[in-house]
Amino acid sequence: MRINMFITVYGCVYLASHHLAYTLTSWSLRQNFKGHVAHVETRPAPRKGVAFDVLIKIDILREPLLNLLKSLRQGSAIASVNLLSEHHSSIKEAWFPKHISELDMCNHLMTKFEPDLDMDHPGFADKEYRARRKEIADIAFTYRYGDPIPRVAYQQEEIDTWGAVFKELERLIPTHACRQYREVWEILKRDCGYTPDQIPQLEDVSKFMKRRTGFTLRPAAGLLTARDFLASLAFRVFQCTQYIRHHSSPHHSPEPDAIHELLGHAPLLAEPAFAQFSQELGLASLGASDHEIEKFATMYWFTVEFGLCRESGDVRAWGAGLLSSFGELAHALSDKPSKKDFDPAITSVQPYQDQDYQDLYFIADTVEDAQEKFRRWTFQTMSRPYEVRYEPHSQSVQTLDSVHKLEDLTSSLTSEIQRLNNAVRKMKF
Ligand SMILES: [Fe+2]
Known part of the structure; x- marks a missing residue:
């Protein structure tokens, strides 16, 4: 059974990039782990001593995935490797536009x-x-x-x-x-x-x-x-x-x-x-x-x-x-x-x-x-196993299927609620 997985890899970008670049190249993934990278995102890490957070979506079988995780965790420049979620492809996902x-x-x-x-x-x-x-x-x-x-x-x-x-x-x-x-x-x-x-x-x-x-x-x-x-x-x-x-x-x-x-x-x-x-x-x-x-x-x-x-x-x-x-x-x-x-x-x-x-x-x-x-x-x-949200600034649709995305949404909603409270307070006085 094939599965789609999200993993996050935390690491120093310069050193990690060498290891990741090798481990996650299309050739290496296909040859060694029978999978491929579907999506990669990087952003500055909020933790001291860690340069970047890297979010990677991989289409891969379960057993090679475990081997891949093991290989990534052995990389000395990688701070931690976390599995965020699994989506079994027996629930067939229809393509839809993201941008x-x-x-x-x-x-x-x-x-x-x-x-x-x-x-x-x-x-x-x-x-x-x-x-x-x-x-x-x-x-x-x-x-x-x-x-x-x-x-x-x-x-x-x-x-x-x-x-x-x-x-x-x-x-x-x-x-x-x-x-x-x-x-x-x-x-x-x-x-x-x-x-x-x-x-x-x-x-x-x-x-x-x-x-x-x-x-x-x-x-x-x-x-x-x-x-x-x-x-x-x-x-x-x-x-x-x-x-x-x-x-x-x-x-x-x-x-x-x-x-x-x-x-x-x-x-x-x-x-x-x-x-x-x-x-x-x-x-x-x-x-x-x-x-x-x-x-x-x-x-x-x-x-x-x-x-x-x-x-x-x-x-x-x-x-x-x-x-x-x-x-x-x-x-x-x-x-x-x-x-x-x-x-x-x-x-x-x-x-x-x-x-x-x-x-x-x-x-x-x-x-x-x-x-x-x-x-x-x-x-x-609705049967789809995720929720979606339109992001007007980038004119894109996000699937809300990772902790990072939920955190971003929470932060945005918190800001809007604070603005609402402030507006109500100003109207009262
Ligand atoms: Fe019409």
Whole structure:
């Protein structure tokens, strides 16, 4: 049975490096211990007489590991060797991005609803449309982390399609959209070029969102796999299509398009509570089993895409699929469909179809309430043997699976609690 192990090696860096460099080189580990180094971290040691702490993650069998530990402990320059934890690889660990730049590898598409393949797609018989859609979608294939999102010179027909949806939705927003959406909508019109006469550029909307919640956009070529899409949310990144739906069907698109993203998703990703909920869904998905990913995708469907909430005795929409579809928005708030209270255990396994209006919607009391219920449910049910945390300064995700990381988190939380206490004290006097 193979195991992943964390060990820490304390030692004088100069002398230790020679010994460690030999013992832990790929060649030596492979030849002598049948293992390999998966991760190395060094930092100045807090103890006098010891230069550095070294944290090493090794993929190795148990017996060679014991031999390796013995060999390392014989090194005269090494102060101590400690085994921090073991993870048995019989619990198969799914790869997930640890740094925001690794989202460059999270762009796997689903071959569903594409105009080239789906006969029911409104653009299936329109060669010119398919070529134009492909031209814009291709931007996503060459996009890399850190690039500005290339601007698209939208054609008049595309702008007219955007304008038709924009005008219809704007009539319904005051009576059908939740308060948070209505508030950001006004700011988008004022500060971010939201008008019926032009399609906002992803780069501009991304900068707007970043200032408000830290969320950014990156271009996507179409409908992504749930695992890749959810993983990006963990980094406050929203993978966003840039092409426009077919002009013959302005109020419905079988696949995500820029109208759905910019009218449905962008306003709420620029709202702190919704941004936090989206990120927590993403963080929960990292390292999840396929079965759990399916549940998270279903949860996403009934909340971020088609969620309803209560507001001053009324029901309002907060789902992007509703807030970008004039017809379904009116349908969802009518008496026709069924409605249930949001409950993660029920919502996450509710079957749904994606071809027509939904016949069931879930209502949350507030987004904060939905988030709290979701958080409790994931903590109780997720199978991964570790917790993860987003570190905004380095835009990376940490697995909280070592004493050092827990100490760092404790220190950071202690500092925040002290700041909170101080703020409360200052407000009292
Ligand atoms: Fe969506």
